[in-house]
Amino acid sequence: MAIGCYDAGVQELLVIDDLLSALVGIEGRYISIKRRVNHVHGNDTYDSTVTFQVDASMDLALQEMAKRIFPLCESFVLTGQFVESRSQFKNGLVNHAFAASLRALLLDYEAMVAQLEHQFRLGRLSIQGLWFYCQPMLGSMQAVSAVIHKASANNFTGSAVLNLLQSQAKAMAGDNTVRSLLEKMTQCASNAYLGILE
Numbered sequence: 001m002a003i004g005c006y007d008a009g010v011q012e013l014l015v016i017d018d019l020l021s022a023l024v025g026i027e028g029r030y031i032s033i034k035r036r037v038n039h040v041h042g043n044d045t046y047d048s049t050v051t052f053q054v055d056a057s058m059d060l061a062l063q064e065m066a067k068r069i070f071p072l073c074e075s076f077v078l079t080g081q082f083v084e085s086r087s088q089f090k091n092g093l094v095n096h097a098f099a100a101s102l103r104a105l106l107l108d109y110e111a112m113v114a115q116l117e118h119q120f121r122l123g124r125l126s127i128q129g130l131w132f133y134c135q136p137m138l139g140s141m142q143a144v145s146a147v148i149h150k151a152s153a154n155n156f157t158g159s160a161v162l163n164l165l166q167s168q169a170k171a172m173a174g175d176n177t178v179r180s181l182l183e184k185m186t187q188c189a190s191n192a193y194l195g196i197l198e
Contacts, residue, residue, distance in 0.1 A: 003030045004057025012127050015054075015062050016120055019069055019130060022052055023113045025077040030055040031066065033077070050077045065127045072134050075141035079106060082148040092157040097192035098165070101185040105144065109137060136177070143168060143178045144185075162190055 003011055018028025027033050036049045052070040054063050079102055085091075086099040116133055119125040147168050151161055169182035 002057040003055045004059075008059050008062070011059050011062055015058065015066055016125060016127055016130055019066060019073075019127075020113060020117050020120060022073040023069070023076060023116075023134075024110060025073065025080060030058060050074050062127060065131055068131055069134055072138050072141055075145040076106070076109060078145045078148055079141065082152060085152075093192040093196055094158050094161045094189045095151075095156075098151075098161055098185060098189040101188040102144065102148075105140070105181070105185075109141070112137060139175055139178045140181050143172055143175075143182060147182070158193065158196075162186060162193060165189060 003014055006014065014030060018031040021028045022031045022033070025033070032053050034051045034053060052066075052073050054066050058066070083099045083102050083106065086095040087103075089096055091099075112133070116125060116130060119129075147164055150156070150164055154160070156164060165182055165186040169179050169186060172179040172182060
């Protein structure tokens, strides 16, 4: 049954339920995921584009709120794919260390989603509330996925990954949270690099 058949209050609950799944890369009943593999490198294929779409019959205000949260969902999926593809040692120690710091970020992110799900089950989460709690993570995840996108497209390893992280951190001078996150990731990755040099 199309979501548009329900009244706005019920639609909101259905959308929040689907968004909580979408935030961790799982398709819902009214939110679908479209994936397109853009390039293949060796045995690794990279999904360069992952887009989330809503049921067209959904209330327009709810559609708008959902679309604001989609970039976070997309960043999560792309980051997860990158971590999986770069966690092997064949991709170099710097990529391995970078993937480990990304995995820690994803764990924090998943904990946030679990807390939101808990609030939702208790009946304490509106769509505005969901958007409010997602906003702080949005900048970090989008900055990280920009780094990942460039690193994947150019198949960066070693010092190229470090330079990319540093330039992205400098570009984020106005956003202290994102900058310090990228600096922390640079630090983790450069420790691996310094280990190689020694």
